[in-house]
Amino acid sequence: MYLPLPFKKSFYDLRSGHRLFGPMGALGDKETRSPLVRAHGRLLFIASWFLVVFVVLGLRLVDVMGFSPMGMPQLWGDGDKFLENKRADIVDRNGVLLATNVKTSSVYANPYRIQNPKKLATDLAKILTSSSEDEIYQKVTSGKKFVWLARNLSPQKQMQIHRLGNPALGFHQEEKRIYPHGKLMAHVLGFTNVDNKGMGGVEHHFNQNLTSAQTPLQLSLDVRLQHVLYNELQASMSQFDAPGGAGILMNAKTGEILALVSLPDFDPHHPQKIDQKARFNMATLGVYEMGSVMKLFNVAMALENGIGLSKTYDASSPIKVARFQIKDYKIRNENKIFNVPEGFILSSNICAAKMALEVGIEKQKEFMSRLGLSSKPTLELPEIGRPLLPTPWRQINLMTISYGYGMSMSPLQVVSALASLMNGGTFHQATLLKKEGFMGGKVDGVRVLSEENSLTVRKLLRLVITHGTGKKAAAEGYLVGGKTGSAHVQMAGRKGYNTKENIATYVAAFPMNDPECVLFILLDRPKGRKETYGNTTAGWTVAPMVSRIVSRVAPILGIAPVQEQKEVFTNLLAVPGFSLDA
Amino acid sequence: MIRLIVAMVILILGVGFCLFHFKYRVVSLEGDLRVMEEIILEKKQNIRLLEAEWEHVTTPSRIQELCQKHLSVEALKASSYIHMSQIPFRDDDHILDLVQASLAPSEVKSLSSKTISMKSQVRTSSQSSLSFLP
Numbered sequence: 001m002y003l004p005l006p007f008k009k010s011f012y013d014l015r016s017g018h019r020l021f022g023p024m025g026a027l028g029d030k031e032t033r034s035p036l037v038r039a040h041g042r043l044l045f046i047a048s049w050f051l052v053v054f055v056v057l058g059l060r061l062v063d064v065m066g067f068s069p070m071g072m073p074q075l076w077g078d079g080d081k082f083l084e085n086k087r088a089d090i091v092d093r094n095g096v097l098l099a100t101n102v103k104t105s106s107v108y109a110n111p112y113r114i115q116n117p118k119k120l121a122t123d124l125a126k127i128l129t130s131s132s133e134d135e136i137y138q139k140v141t142s143g144k145k146f147v148w149l150a151r152n153l154s155p156q157k158q159m160q161i162h163r164l165g166n167p168a169l170g171f172h173q174e175e176k177r178i179y180p181h182g183k184l185m186a187h188v189l190g191f192t193n194v195d196n197k198g199m200g201g202v203e204h205h206f207n208q209n210l211t212s213a214q215t216p217l218q219l220s221l222d223v224r225l226q227h228v229l230y231n232e233l234q235a236s237m238s239q240f241d242a243p244g245g246a247g248i249l250m251n252a253k254t255g256e257i258l259a260l261v262s263l264p265d266f267d268p269h270h271p272q273k274i275d276q277k278a279r280f281n282m283a284t285l286g287v288y289e290m291g292s293v294m295k296l297f298n299v300a301m302a303l304e305n306g307i308g309l310s311k312t313y314d315a316s317s318p319i320k321v322a323r324f325q326i327k328d329y330k331i332r333n334e335n336k337i338f339n340v341p342e343g344f345i346l347s348s349n350i351c352a353a354k355m356a357l358e359v360g361i362e363k364q365k366e367f368m369s370r371l372g373l374s375s376k377p378t379l380e381l382p383e384i385g386r387p388l389l390p391t392p393w394r395q396i397n398l399m400t401i402s403y404g405y406g407m408s409m410s411p412l413q414v415v416s417a418l419a420s421l422m423n424g425g426t427f428h429q430a431t432l433l434k435k436e437g438f439m440g441g442k443v444d445g446v447r448v449l450s451e452e453n454s455l456t457v458r459k460l461l462r463l464v465i466t467h468g469t470g471k472k473a474a475a476e477g478y479l480v481g482g483k484t485g486s487a488h489v490q491m492a493g494r495k496g497y498n499t500k501e502n503i504a505t506y507v508a509a510f511p512m513n514d515p516e517c518v519l520f521i522l523l524d525r526p527k528g529r530k531e532t533y534g535n536t537t538a539g540w541t542v543a544p545m546v547s548r549i550v551s552r553v554a555p556i557l558g559i560a561p562v563q564e565q566k567e568v569f570t571n572l573l574a575v576p577g578f579s580l581d582a
Numbered sequence: 583m584i585r586l587i588v589a590m591v592i593l594i595l596g597v598g599f600c601l602f603h604f605k606y607r608v609v610s611l612e613g614d615l616r617v618m619e620e621i622i623l624e625k626k627q628n629i630r631l632l633e634a635e636w637e638h639v640t641t642p643s644r645i646q647e648l649c650q651k652h653l654s655v656e657a658l659k660a661s662s663y664i665h666m667s668q669i670p671f672r673d674d675d676h677i678l679d680l681v682q683a684s685l686a687p688s689e690v691k692s693l694s695s696k697t698i699s700m701k702s703q704v705r706t707s708s709q710s711s712l713s714f715l716p
Contacts, residue, residue, distance in 0.1 A: 044583065051587055058594040061601060099635045103627045181635035227642035477660025552657060561660035 477561025
């Protein structure tokens with residue numbers, strides 16, 4: 001602080017007490033004060049300014065130290081090296097990992113900084129087997145400032161490239177969706193695009209949940225059961241040179257899907273290579289005329305509408321409706337007067353049609369609707385097919401539907417309806433999410449059939465295995481019940497049927513004393529083989545597969561084998577009015 | 583007044599030093615924490631990768647292939663299963679009685695205490711191993 005002295009005054013004047021500023025002092029004193037007093041005052045003035053400045057500095061210090069955020073030191077250079085998981089895992093019912101995200105590296109180059117592009121291209125081509133030397137050379141001499149050389153490298157390849165020590169190369173950390181089981185559950189899981197967005201299957205259906213939550217999504221599938229179904233279906237497709245196949249294994253008591261396979265399928269790691277045929281989910285999106293499998297629903301409908309098992313039908317001559325003729329397929333029986341169980345196990349079209357005629361169109365419509373066969377089903381997948389129904393629903397449709405023609409539905413619908421017939425008559429919506437109370441638990445549903453009729457249908461299904469067309473599906477000890485179905489393939493433009501090709505289907509349930517699981521298998525246009533004597537029907541092509549599947553699946557599910565000939569089972573599953581020696 | 587100012591200055595300096603010291607201590611600890619968090623995250627990523635790899639190498643199709651190649655095992659048939667009640671369990675008490683009967687009376691006396699304890703052990707272990715049965 002500097003206080004200028006008045007002009008022409010010396011410090012002598014200050015010391016001698018001369019007035020410096022005339023009548024008033026420099027500090028405004030009216031009285032003349034000694035220089036020491038005045039100096040004291042000035043010092044105080046200066047000190048108070050210092051104090052103010054220190055206080056301000058102190059406050060600023062507190063502010064800086066206490067309240068200002070300080071940037072964290074950049075420890076790893078690359079800010080996104082450690083990425084949090086951006087998409088939740090998917091696990092099966094036992095917690096086995098089905099889909100997860102892993103950190104991968106992608107390598108890029110700045111061509112401006114490359115000194116010897118030829119050598120770099122040669123070195124990289126040895127590591128990056130997916131690109132040729134020429135391709136890499138073209139990229140690194142493109143004149144751009146940034147070029148991707150390879151995406152999603154393995155840690156080994158990243159290390160090898162890193163060891164090249166070329167400053168023009170850099171790595172970018174990314175996340176990649178990995179499906180450890182590969183194709184096994186491709187149609188259920190779907191896949192994601194490069195931005196990690198779900199593009200099919202549960203990845204698409206639960207896209208929002210998977211991106212917002214970090215807890216794994218638990219499905220009802222069991223990877224072991226899925227493998228069995230996949231393995232057997234693939235083997236049968238190969239054996240019978242079938243272009244496609246589908247299978248669903250469902251918990252009959254809860255509606256949980258334990259395994260779902262549709263072939264051909266795709267590798268979810270390479271979505272750009274998926275063709276339309278492989279992407280088509282035959283199990284949930286495809287709708288088919290189910291053939292004789294529908295007789296099961298027809299007989300259940302008849303039982304619900306008061307038709308007894310002892311009722312007989314004359315199947316000796318075909319039914320003629322307009323220009324159509326309904327006849328039976330290869331039934332050798334001289335008598336040809338069948339009661340309900342006989343007509344069912346011999347798979348008589350005439351009996352089925354006559355039963356349906358007795359029930360009527362409205363009741364058939366109502367029953368199909370009750371079993372969810374005439375409306376689009378729900379499942380946690382975007383690929384869901386809508387059934388094809390006859391419009392108008394005439395008498396000819398009433399009859400053809402009874403034995404599986406004129407109405408197309410998806411395997412998903414059939415398996416859900418079958419489960420409701422097997423479990424005592426309760427319909428559960430099919431689901432891909434794990435429910436509590438598996439194997440013996442109770443889950444709410446809608447009653448569609450009486451318990452008594454459910455038991456009768458089970459007995460009839462068992463009869464098909466022991467005495468009917470589905471004998472080859474028997475699996476020792478597991479009391480399998482099932483029904484074959486072989487429908488001719490409809491020609492393009494609805495110009496009739498190709499009688500040389502068929503879609504072979506099979507519905508099964510086990511164990512029939514208290515069904516735990518239901519199974520649906522479809523084989524698309526199987527070819528006859530020497531071992532099948534040229535036959536392509538489900539009894540020859542699909543039934544043996546069902547037997548193998550049940551034998552492999554039941555131990556995994558903890559279903560204990562039983563002695564099938566034991567009285568307790570034969571009595572329980574005996575059909576009244578039907579002689580076992582018939 | 584001067585004392586007050588000096589005291590104030592010393593106080594401010596002291597507080598400033600403390601603040602400085604604690605602040606940088608906290609910054610240092612936060613740095614350590616961040617390093618730890620990054621290490622944890624890296625380990626988690628590695629675990630995730632290992633889990634995916636484990637699932638890949640233990641996928642059922644591969645296990646089946648390896649079993650068929652290296653092991654001569656087949657799937658169990660239904661006839662391979664029997665009920666627990668059909669398993670002829672060893673009657674340990676009866677075996678111990680037979681052993682006792684075959685020995686001389688003096689040996690039996692020396693063994694009796696051991697036998698009793700063995701019997702009780704056998705009983706306890708058989709009970710515990712079968713306790714899961716319905």
